[in-house]
Amino acid sequence: MSKHKLKLALRDAWARLLWVSGLHSLVQRCSAPRVLVLAGHCVSAPSNASLSKDMKIRAADLERILATFARRYDILTMGEAAERLRSGRLARSAVVLTMDDGYADNLTHLAPLLARLGAKATIYLETRALTERRLNWTHGLFLLLDHMGHERFVARYRALARDERGVSILEETLRLRGGDTYHIKRVLKYEVDRLDRERVLEALLSEEGLAASELCERLYLTWEQARELAREGHEIGAHTESHAILSRCSPDEQRREIEGSRDAIARELGAAPASFAYPFGREWDWDEHAARAVMAAGYTSSTTTHPGTNRPGADMARLKRVMIDEDVRLELLVAEACGGFDLLRRLGFQPPA
Template sequence: MARLKLAALQLGFQVGLFRLVRHAVRRRQAVILTFHRFSGNGEGHARGMPIQRFAESMEYLAQHYRVVSLRTIADELSRGEVRPCTVAVTVDDGYHEVFTLAAPVLQRYGVPASIFVISDFIDGRLWPWTDRFAFVFDRAPRERLTFSHGGSRHVLALDRDERRRQAPERWLEYAKTLSIEEREQLLEVLADAAGVSIPIAPPREYRPMTWAQLRALAAEGFDVGAHTRTHPILSRVTREQLRVEIEGCKEQMEQRLGCAVRHFAYPNGRREDYTADAVAAVARAGYAAAVTTVFGGNAPGISLFELRRVAAPPESLAAFARSVSGFDEIRMQVRRRSDRIPARIGFAGAGVVGRQGP
C-alpha cells in the first residue's frame, strides 16, 4: 500500500496534477510554509530536512509560485488583495544550521524568509525543553525504559529505530499538556530512568544561531521574528508570563538586533496551544502579524494575528509540491464531509424505514 501511494504521488507530480490544483485552490489564498531543522555537510540534526531537498523545494517555489515576504502577505491580506499562488517561507526556533545551510539556499533562489527565534535560546540562557526530551531518548542506552509517572508504571521499548523515534513523539505531545513545573519533573524522571545526564548547554547538534549571525541575516534582508523567550505552551501560562514571553521577547530582540521585530510565531501553534488572551497580548505588544501552525492557506478576512501555515514535508519534491498546492487541504475537506455522511442511508416510505449505523 505504501508503495502504491508513493507511485500515485509521483504520477500526480509528473502529469501536472498539483499545478492544476494550485491554480484552483491558491487563486485567492496565500500560503505560509514552515520549516524547522536542516541537515547536511556535517551540520544540523539527523532528523532535519536534507539541505539538498530544501534546495530543490526552493527552486520549485521560485519557478512556480509568487514568493514574497511575510510582511507582503500580511499587508495584502489587510487590503483584501491576495494575488494568485502567493507563498511566504518561515523557519522556526533559530538553530545554527539556518545560518550555515538554509540561508545560502534561500539567497541563491531569491526567496525571502521570516526566521522566528526563541530569544533566551539565542541568548545562551536556555536549552529548549523539546530538545532536552529528544536528547534523553536519543542517548538512552537501554532497550527498555522503565519509570513511574502519574501513579502508574510505564515501560517503553526502545529496541528499534522506529520505536526510538515514536516514543519521544508520544511523550512530547503529552508533555505539552502539562504545566512548566510538571513538565520539568517528567523530564527529570525520564532522564533518571534512562541514565542520561542532561548538559546545561546544548550539544553541537542542538546549538542556536548567535545574535551576530541574526544581525547579519537581518542586514541581508531576512525578517527576524519573535518566538517567545522560552517556548512555553501559551495556553498553560499566567497573564504575567504571557507578558514576559511576548513583550519581553520583542524588547530583548530589538535591543540585541537594533531593528524592529514585526512578527510573532506562537510556540507549537495549534488552536489549543494559545488563547484569546495570548492573541490580545501579541497585538498589544506592537507586532504587526502572528503565525500559528493551524493547517491551511490564508484568504482575505482572516485575522492577521492567527495566520495559518503549512508544514513542508521533507520526504520528496513531489510531496512538497502536493502540500503547497492545496491538494492536502482538499483531501481533508472531502474526508470531513464524508465523515458526516451516514454509513448507510435508508429511505422512509413504502414500508422501508431509514436506518443509521450497524
Template sequence: MPNGLLSSAARRVKAAAGWIIFRTGLYRRMRRDEAVIVLFHRVNDALPNDPLTYTTNKFEQFVRFFGRYFEVVPLSVLLRRLETGAELAACLAITFDDGYRGNATIAAPILERHGQAACFFVTTQYVGTDYVPWWDAQKKIQTRWMTWDQARTLRAAGHDIGSHTETHPDLGVIPPDEARREIGGGSTRLDAELGEHSGLFAYPFGGRKNMSAANQVVVGELGLRCCLSAYGGTVRTGDDPLRLKRTTISDWYLSPYQFGFELMTGRLKPE
C-alpha cells in the same frame, strides 16, 4: 500489502499527480486567491532520522519547487498584501521556527542562491547558546542556536526575523501573566537586538491547543502584527493576521509535488 508500503505507494501516486497539476499550470489557474505559509525547523545533513530536520538536498528540492510555481515573498510582504487587500495569488512565504544555527549557516545560503528570503522566528533566550530543549534531549541531539550577529546578518540580507517567545513554553497551559511576559519579553528583546520593531510572532508548537483566545488578545495588545500557527491551512484575503494558518513541511512528503498535490486537493486543511 502492509500499511507502510501502501502509504508509500499512495504518496508516490500523489506525487505524480502533483507533478501533472503543477506542470500543466492547473494550480495557478485554480487557486487564484490563496497564499501559502510554510514552516521548516532545521536543515542539516547530520541528523537524517530527525523528523524536524530536512537534508540540504530535500530542502533545495522544495526551494526549487517554490521558485518555479509560486511567487516567493518575505512574510512581511505577504502581511502587507493581506493588510491592504492586495492580491495573494500563488504567493508563498517560507518560515523557520526556533532559531537553529543551521538556519543561518546552511538554509539561508541555499535560499539566497535561489533568490528567496524567509522569516526566521527565534526563541530569544536560546539565541547564541547551546541550550538543549527537551525535544532534542529526548533524541540526544546537541542543539546549536544562531547568534544575534547571525540574526542581524540574515536581516541585512533581506530576510525577516520574528519572535517565538523567550523560552518556548506551551502558551496553552501557562498562566496569562506568564504568557504575557514570554510573548512581550521575546518581542522586546528582538527589537532591541535588531534595532527595529519586527512585530512578527509565531506560537511555540503552534497547534490549536497551544494557543488560547486570551493570548491572541495579548499579542494584539503588545503591538504585534501577526501570529502564526502550525496546524495547516492556507491564507485568503480578509484573514485575520493574528490568526494565520501555516503548514509544516514534514518528512511525510516524499517530494515537493506530493506537497503540491495535497495543497491543490485541499488536504492541507487545518487539522
C-alpha cells in the same frame, strides 16, 4: 484498509495526478490567489545531527521545492505576505518559508541556499536560547533519553518528581509504548506539572553530567548570527522566550513570553519583529487570550501549525502552515499551494496532514 489509510491514499493519488499531469498549473490559474506558508526547523547539517528527522529537511529537497515554486509563485517573507493578506492586495499566489526556533544551520546552510535562489525566509527566534544559551526542555529530554534509555529515564524521573499523577501517566506510557520518544515527550508536554518537569530535567542533566549548554552552543544561532541573517534580508520573527506552551501559561506568563521575545529582538536587532509563531502551534498549544496578546503586542501576524493555505481576509492571529521535514513530498506541497486540496475540502473531503 483503515479509513485513515484510505484517506491518505486518496490524498496522495490526487496530489500525484495534479503534479504528473501538470493539472496543478490549471487549478492554480482557476483558484483565487493564496499564501502557502512552509514551516521547518533545520536544514540537515552536522550541527543538528542529534535531532530527529522531523526537525530537519535536506538542503537538496528544500532547494528543489523552492526552485519549483519560484517559477509560478512569489516567494515572500511572512511580513510581506501578511501585508498583502491584510490589505487584500494579493495579485498572485505566494509561498513563504518560515523556520522555527533559530538554529545555527539557518545561517550556515539555509542562507547560502536561499542566496543562490534569490529568496528570503522568516526565522522565528526562541530568544532565551540566544540570550541565556539555555535549551528548552524538549532538547534536554532528547539528550537524556539518548543517554539513559527510556526505562532508566522514567525510573529516575519517578525518583525525583513531586508530581505523582504525571509520573503515573509517564510509567503507564512506558509500559504501553515502550521506548517511544514521541509518546514520552507527549506526556511530559501535556500531562505533568511543568515547573516540576523543568526542575527534574535540570537535575537529571546535571546528575548525568550532560552539558546542555554545549548543545545549545552548537544548535542555536547567536545574536550576532541573527543580525547577519537580518543584514542578508531575512526576516527575524518571535517564537516566545522559552518555547512555552502558551495555553498552559497564566495571562502574565503569556505576556512575558510574547512581549519578552519582541523586546529582546528589538534590543538586539534595532527593530521590533512583525511576525510571531506559536510554539508547537496546534490549537490546543495556545488560546484566545494568547492570540489577543500577540496582536496587542504589535505583531501583524501569528502562525500556527495547522495545515492549509491563507486567503485575504484570513484571521491574522491564526494563519495556517504546512510542516516540511526529511519526509517532505513536493507534490503534496504543490497540491496545497495551487488550491488542489482546497477543492477537495469544498467537496467535503479533508485531506489528512
